[in-house]
Amino acid sequence: MAQSDPLYQRIASELREQIRTGTIKAGDRLPTEVELRDQYDVSRNTVRLALAMLQNEGMISSVQGKGTIVREQIMLTYHAAWAESRDRNASDQTDAFYAEMKAQGRTGEYRDFEMRIKSASPHLAARLGVEEGDSLVSRAISRYADGEPFSLQDSYYPMDIAQACGLLTPHDVPGGVIRAMAKKGHEEIGYVDELTTRMPTPDEARKLGGLGSGTPVLVYVRTTYSDARPLRLTLTIFAGDRNRVVYEIGDLQAYVPAENGASK
């Protein structure tokens, strides 16, 4: 960062460098705003501009009354290619989630189950092959790992399938939804996954445990198909700083999964 840059960017650069090189480690407290103000001989607002920059990069987070700390990153892995596959024991998404958590040495749970009837948005209607405004059954949960929220999931089903398969209940389906649908002749034989990223809405940030302003979400949409029609659309919002989606495809006899890993 050149010397002619704005003051606040120069301050941000120096702090960023100290974090990158480990002079200030993850979990450590930064100097207070007043200390930085004196240290750089600027106004407190200028210090706050610098800190806002780092916050928007997801590097630090501030708590009123306590201070500003360098954020730590823990990563969970979501194996998309087999998470819901039919030849595993996992009977539905929830079971698959438990299995993933256990395999990664964490405790998984979900909360706030909700069943609702919703009107199909253009986006949903196009993917589920129904008319805009048609009724859809939505079954939503929040997933937690080690007591912390990690992702929000909302599955949409065409009304006729939901009725035939007993999905109009405000609780878990015994044996899992996928199995229940298969029994009624709606077997999932293919899927299309769409992955995007964006900043969370204030509502999503709240549900995901107060995401810092520098934390994006990973938006994951899976639409599944039988041989005749779309069966289900599952929208998952992952907290971007804590999740990784993985696809393992093809012949992987030479693949040795490394259990760990930062984001880059």
Next chain:
Amino acid sequence: MAQSDPLYQRIASELREQIRTGTIKAGDRLPTEVELRDQYDVSRNTVRLALAMLQNEGMISSVQGKGTIVREQIMLTYHAAWAESRDRNASDQTDAFYAEMKAQGRTGEYRDFEMRIKSASPHLAARLGVEEGDSLVSRAISRYADGEPFSLQDSYYPMDIAQACGLLTPHDVPGGVIRAMAKKGHEEIGYVDELTTRMPTPDEARKLGGLGSGTPVLVYVRTTYSDARPLRLTLTIFAGDRNRVVYEIGDLQAYVPAENGASK
């Protein structure tokens, strides 16, 4: 947003609502900061706090001297499941990218090709099955669509493979890298894709055409394997507001691709 919220959050909420409902449309100019200051009877700094909030959500972007506008979203789709598959005409990543762009009615190009020798970071070493610090060949490009930068790509190859396959050249490999490797007995028969999201580094933001501070990147890592070993690791940084990664897997005879679509 309750009335007891901070002023700047209340201003942000009202503007957000006006954008959401279409009172202010994509591409439109927002009122100037001075107008908002008078309208809400607050200081200009408070207005700027509100605008910063919306900027961090990716909803608006400001340009010095011009004004503040509501951002438009165009979405490109990257078909990960077949983008590099062997039974398509695409001979390497670059060709595959052209084909995708053409299919979506856009012009694709790439710039700033670079070949470098780099030392393996722990992250790269683990995935490519080499020792930390070993030499790797890096071949990087920036991808543009309709003249705008969309993604940065960097492929890493173990030195012995790069030498055997003629990858130590500062230009394209005729027929494509994947084909060149296959000819020398290094055929890609499986791959592992990892997808994460985070905020861009200042350097990435610059290379991607000055990403707004509310735009995350989609980090896409593909590691490919032969029957014996890892062959290649390709790291792609997508501008998050302009790209979508799609996997089409299984039997999809009932799938009718919808060519369009917003992010949610």
Next chain:
DNA sequence: TAGTGGTCTAGACCACCAC
């Protein structure tokens, strides 16, 4: 030149937390 957003100051008071 007039108007826009970008940077910066020097204060003030408040809400929250640890002691």
Next chain:
DNA sequence: TGGTGGTCTAGACCACTAT
């Protein structure tokens, strides 16, 4: 109670764009 970050004011000057 003292210190932290959170909010807010009322200015100033600068850099850039349009006309």
